[in-house]
Amino acid sequence: MLEARLSQSMVLKKVSTNSSLQHLIVEFSDRTNHLQVVDAIKDLVQDCNFDCNDSGIALQAMDNSHVALVSMLLKAESFEPYRCDRNIALGVNLVSLTKVLRALQNEDLVTLKAEDTPDSLNITLESSTADRISEYDLKLMDIDQEHLGIPDTEYAATVTMPSAEFKRICTDLQAMSESVTIEATKDGIKFSCAGDIGNGAVTLRNYQNVEKEHLNVDIELTEPVALTFSLKYLVNFCKAQPLSDRVKICLSNEVPLLVEYLVTGTSYLRFYLAPKIGDED
Amino acid sequence: MARTRASKGGDSTAKADSSGATTSVSKSKYAISQPSQNPPKVFILPKKATEDARIVSLLHPRYAKPTRYLVCPKTGFYELTRIAAPKSTPQSWLIQADESHGPERTEAGNRPVEKDAESFGTYVTNGAELFIATPIDPLFLILPTLIDPSGKSEKRRYISGDDHFDRIQKKSPHLWEILRWGEGRIRGLLETRLGAVCETVEAGDERMFRFSEEKLTAEILATARRMSARPLPQSMEEKFVVKPLEAPVLGVKRETTTTTTSTPVSAEATQDDSSGTNSANGTPRLETGETRSSVSSTGSGSSFASGASTIATSVAASEDESQALAAALQPAMVASDEVVSLQRLRTAFNFLCSSYVPASLVTILRVKLSALPEANFAPLDTYLSEVNRLRQEAAAARSAGDYSRKRVLDDEELAERAEKKRKKEEEDKRKKAGESRGVRELKKVNTAGMKKMSDFFKKKA
Numbered sequence: 001m002l003e004a005r006l007s008q009s010m011v012l013k014k015v016s017t018n019s020s021l022q023h024l025i026v027e028f029s030d031r032t033n034h035l036q037v038v039d040a041i042k043d044l045v046q047d048c049n050f051d052c053n054d055s056g057i058a059l060q061a062m063d064n065s066h067v068a069l070v071s072m073l074l075k076a077e078s079f080e081p082y083r084c085d086r087n088i089a090l091g092v093n094l095v096s097l098t099k100v101l102r103a104l105q106n107e108d109l110v111t112l113k114a115e116d117t118p119d120s121l122n123i124t125l126e127s128s129t130a131d132r133i134s135e136y137d138l139k140l141m142d143i144d145q146e147h148l149g150i151p152d153t154e155y156a157a158t159v160t161m162p163s164a165e166f167k168r169i170c171t172d173l174q175a176m177s178e179s180v181t182i183e184a185t186k187d188g189i190k191f192s193c194a195g196d197i198g199n200g201a202v203t204l205r206n207y208q209n210v211e212k213e214h215l216n217v218d219i220e221l222t223e224p225v226a227l228t229f230s231l232k233y234l235v236n237f238c239k240a241q242p243l244s245d246r247v248k249i250c251l252s253n254e255v256p257l258l259v260e261y262l263v264t265g266t267s268y269l270r271f272y273l274a275p276k277i278g279d280e281d
Numbered sequence: 282m283a284r285t286r287a288s289k290g291g292d293s294t295a296k297a298d299s300s301g302a303t304t305s306v307s308k309s310k311y312a313i314s315q316p317s318q319n320p321p322k323v324f325i326l327p328k329k330a331t332e333d334a335r336i337v338s339l340l341h342p343r344y345a346k347p348t349r350y351l352v353c354p355k356t357g358f359y360e361l362t363r364i365a366a367p368k369s370t371p372q373s374w375l376i377q378a379d380e381s382h383g384p385e386r387t388e389a390g391n392r393p394v395e396k397d398a399e400s401f402g403t404y405v406t407n408g409a410e411l412f413i414a415t416p417i418d419p420l421f422l423i424l425p426t427l428i429d430p431s432g433k434s435e436k437r438r439y440i441s442g443d444d445h446f447d448r449i450q451k452k453s454p455h456l457w458e459i460l461r462w463g464e465g466r467i468r469g470l471l472e473t474r475l476g477a478v479c480e481t482v483e484a485g486d487e488r489m490f491r492f493s494e495e496k497l498t499a500e501i502l503a504t505a506r507r508m509s510a511r512p513l514p515q516s517m518e519e520k521f522v523v524k525p526l527e528a529p530v531l532g533v534k535r536e537t538t539t540t541t542t543s544t545p546v547s548a549e550a551t552q553d554d555s556s557g558t559n560s561a562n563g564t565p566r567l568e569t570g571e572t573r574s575s576v577s578s579t580g581s582g583s584s585f586a587s588g589a590s591t592i593a594t595s596v597a598a599s600e601d602e603s604q605a606l607a608a609a610l611q612p613a614m615v616a617s618d619e620v621v622s623l624q625r626l627r628t629a630f631n632f633l634c635s636s637y638v639p640a641s642l643v644t645i646l647r648v649k650l651s652a653l654p655e656a657n658f659a660p661l662d663t664y665l666s667e668v669n670r671l672r673q674e675a676a677a678a679r680s681a682g683d684y685s686r687k688r689v690l691d692d693e694e695l696a697e698r699a700e701k702k703r704k705k706e707e708e709d710k711r712k713k714a715g716e717s718r719g720v721r722e723l724k725k726v727n728t729a730g731m732k733k734m735s736d737f738f739k740k741k742a
Contacts, residue, residue, distance in 0.1 A: 276731055
């Protein structure tokens with residue numbers, strides 16, 4: 001049996017027993033959080049499996065071209081309550097899920113329930129202020145998905161920066177070109193692009209703000225690295241920006257770029273993107 | 282003027298020779314449930330036919346089946362044409378004997394006074410059938426006697442008229458009956474007509490006849506000439522005279538199409554069968570307004586019967602009009618008056634052959650006709666072949682020049698195609714529904730030079 005509840009601000013709350021016979025119960029109380037997770041993914045992939053086990057809910061999916069990968073893990077601690085007796089794969093069409101989640105009001109509690117071999121996912125929306133309960137059953141589907149093993153990598157450069165800043169840089173540069181070159185040196189990190197109308201570049205240096213820590217820009221560098229990426233994909237990743245103030249960008253030669261949004265605690269949403277190699281036009 | 286009167290049913294006419302033909306009217310004045318076994322029929326009979334005229338069964342010359350004819354001892358033979366409303370529009374006659382006609386009838390005839398007016402009662406007939414009697418050349422009725430029943434082409438001998446009539450005695454029993462009528466006047470009439478198509482020899486006080494195909498051909502041709510002296514009935518005129526002679530309109534594309542899509546009615550087709558089985562190529566044509574003028578069948582009636590006179594109401598399509606129409610469309614060539622009259626003559630001849638002449642004789646007649654010096658159809662044939670050539674040219678020009686025309690698919694192919702399209706659309710729709718805008722946008726991204734994720738990360742075991 002699985003029960004899971006995601007509470008406000010993802011603060012871990014006391015796990016309580018639920019008498020329901022259903023096997024998966026996940027509750028989110030933060031509308032924006034869950035919605036943004038789904039929103040950020042739905043523009044990248046169409047259908048995907050939510051793999052539920054006793055440690056939490058995980059998701060791994062690739063886009064149609066298989067050049068980008070999204071990996072999400074919502075730890076069991078993020079939910080209150082969370083219960084999952086057996087491993088369950090919930091095949092969900094993300095567009096359909098978005099349609100249901102659109103009914104979410106702010107501050108609503110979200111409970112997900114599913115049986116061991118589910119045909120549908122039960123979604124209950126509870127208003128925390130008024131006594132209103134909405135219930136939805138979302139049809140599930142069988143999705144054949146291969147899982148890739150992602151090894152822990154020592155990246156040559158790791159940049160932690162405000163997520164809003166990263167989003168602005170990406171959207172600004174997208175206006176000029178299709179792709180961006182990210183160059184990490186000990187001086188700072190440079191986003192540069194060259195397009196038909198000219199070229200542009202944004203450089204960020206190490207920045208420390210003691211009062212407002214979320215505006216810090218931290219660059220950890222073992223060796224300089226410069227890689228080129230598709231801006232369209234990066235802008236897509238940035239849709240997860242509301243999830244977190246901070247974004248971590250990891251670069252290394254010959255491996256995909258990692259863009260990570262820390263949801264809460266150890267829960268995360270990670271995007272991988274293959275670099276552009278060779279001649280670009 | 283013909284007068285209308287209710288006559289007896291078919292059964293009673295069978296015993297018409299016995300001068301006292303009685304109306305066998307079932308007394309159903311009050312019982313409406315029982316339909317009359319012998320319902321009255323409506324005839325339009327010629328006024329000049331005397332009271333002694335009877336409806337008899339004679340062999341139809343073309344179809345060799347007993348058919349009813351009105352025979353008057355004094356004025357000759359009449360064929361009956363049935364005119365009926367189509368089954369889709371049921372109509373009825375309401376028949377009531379008029380008392381004022383009663384006395385007139387009893388005066389004229391020596392037969393017992395018919396139980397008229399009151400006893401006859403009032404009838405509503407089942408269908409609105411109308412029988413019109415029109416004069417027919419008795420020659421046609423004796424044509425079957427000229428064919429040797431054995432079918433062999435043995436050498437023809439001179440034989441007496443009686444021997445001729447004997448040949449169809451079994452098939453046409455009434456013939457012998459009517460031969461005795463009117464103090465032999467009918468016999469005289471028939472023998473005269475027989476003489477017209479036979480070579481005769483006087484043997485004592487008896488005339489002997491030998492059938493001559495040449496004479497028959499000439500006779501029918503003469504009849505056809507009389508028939509074609511004026512325009513044929515409109516439907517015939519249009520289909521067999523105007524249309525075959527119509528040259529394709531050149532220069533006006535739409536009109537060309539109209540002309541060429543209809544099967545070209547060649548001279549041959551006209552010859553084959555002019556009785557109306559030829560497929561109607563409904564070329565739209567301006568309807569002439571006045572049109573309906575009845576061709577009153579004149580002439581002696583006994584000796585003259587043309588095909589045209591058998592059709593009571595006919596329409597005289599004025600040749601001028603059709604020519605005016607043709608001129609308006611600016612066809613490639615216009616038929617001269619000579620060609621038109623020749624075509625009309627040929628149509629008339631074919632009509633007579635196909636309606637009144639035994640099939641076995643028709644082929645012989647055709648051969649004889651072509652040998653006849655006075656029937657020179659050469660100008661017509663030249664014209665028709667020219668028209669044919671123009672039509673083929675027009676058709677070829679159209680098929681070569683009309684690129685816009687799509688290939689015509691048959692229904693099955695169309696259905697299959699539609700089904701395929703529908704399935705594909707459905708599938709696409711389903712896919713689209715599960716796809717977000719972002720996913721669609723990403724499809725357009727140029728991913729050249731980007732490696733697949735599986736190149737970096739190995740599959741989980």
